[in-house]
Amino acid sequence: MQETKKAAVIGLGSMGWGAALSLLKAGFAVRGCDIRSDALARFTEAGGDACTTPALAAETADVILVYVINSKQVEDVVFGPNGALETAKPGTVFLLCSTMAPSATTDIAERLETAGMLVIDAPVSGGHVRALAGEITVMASGSQEAFDRASAALDAISAKVFRLGDRPGAGSQVKMINQLLAGVHIAATAEAMTLAAKAGIDLKTLYDVIRVSAGSSWMFENRGEHIVSGDYAPRSAVNIFVKDLGIVASEAEKAGAITPLAASALNLFVEASEAGLGQEDDAAVAKILARKSGATLPGMEE
Template identity: 35%
Template sequence: MKTVGVVGLGDMGSGLAKNLLKHGFQVQGADLLPQRQDAFRAMGGQLGDCPADVGRGADAVFVMVMTGEQAKTVIFAPDGLLATLPQCSAIVLSATIKPQEARDIGAQMQGSGVHLIDSPVSGGFPGAQGGSLTLMAAAPPDILDRFLPILEAVSANIHRVGERPGDGQTVKACLQSLIGAQFSATFEAAALAAKAGVSGQVLLDVFSTSSAGCGVVNNALEKIIDRQFEGTGSHINTMHKDLTIAMALGEALGVPLHTAGSAMQIFHAGKAKYPNGDNWVCTRVIEEIVGAELHREVAP
């Protein structure tokens, strides 16, 4: 396997492309934004005008878009991937979408001769750029074995979570319900410490060496105390969408998600007030209510 495509060259997709190039693959890509196109060319990728250009001659193509409707357009439109992808190639659905949307895509691809690997990812911007993503991959074992070198180029952990389209998305929804709750609890704790006059550095030192410390909490707190609320590669729209997916899955299965529901409202408030912010900007909404901000050091 020599040629791999990436549709969607944003914070996540650009990382996929970078690491595929690093591992010696020829990489074809497409994106709607000129600045992303320029960055992709600069790293050595071959830019296409549409998904069909990306699929032409490719062994596999990652689809890293925002929504299920976008994924369907990329795959099934007249200038979509299925118009040009060779027989026995694969589409890696690395975007996070609703499980039912992934199942619909799999059903519609039946008979196309192109395999579908439902494999949403976790690890955010650092994981994508560093090639250390966690993949939740769902496809028949022989298909995963065949395309394993491509998946390994972008990932540090590949979990085989099922064989059917939608299995990967279901596991991702469960994961995001947990991560959303961890984020929201961190935002609230940060505002509580700010109001009490505790320095951000003290809070970080304690949290990071306690049983509550983890990558999600530590990274969020670092961003909060350094007041980095935009441009960190973790736009609030993504987590807001993912929590919406988790809540919809809970609704469909009759599972109460009390904590994820609270997190959803915190992210909804953050997105409404600061639509251009990253996840951590939710803290600012709570800080504005209590009239205190958490900085790395307490102002004298």
């Protein structure tokens, strides 16, 4: 089995940053690319090789991890001017870690394979803390050859890799379902905490009770703590779930599936975005419900 030790990470946001540091800790030579100069400076300080274009990042890599926000950005950083495909060697493995519509993933993968590259559809989950620890979950699909060549990189960034098929697209389908649940759970957490605040329940006490009770979820544990502390610094922003639940709505319509809870959650995220909260932590949807309810949450002005 071939194990590569040269990697590129395109997009040093919360998840990409964790992946890049995990690769460095595992002994990889890592080139990182981002449009933000402060992220590149931090990456240099962490021991990485900062690059201003995807083409520069890709030219020595055996595996390229793409961690940008949406399919349009993936197309730009891969196929656009100064994109990774300009310099990537034939047989380079592209790990498409962004959350995209399955149809978009399939199209991008086919174009990369036509250009002589290997592709793993590899959306991830687990949050920035698990990303930093190299313990994310990867929902992956692709050829055996691609997995063989990327095995060391996948081991470095993840606690669990689910092999979901031998063609790109299957990973994105499963990630879409994950995002349906995640978005609904965040909305439900916001609703529960707002009702508690309106009823005069101490939110910290409520959080401590629910997180060890049947009504809890991973999102309640994680985002509920953000609401209790009034901390809306973006780990995953409201606008991410506008995108992701938008994918759910679009794909559900194509499939003829009915997704009323996802639709309600999407409406809440869209309303929060339109209210100027799009770049805040996705738990900020609670502010919308609190304002409508006449409740005050931590971090909100009286």
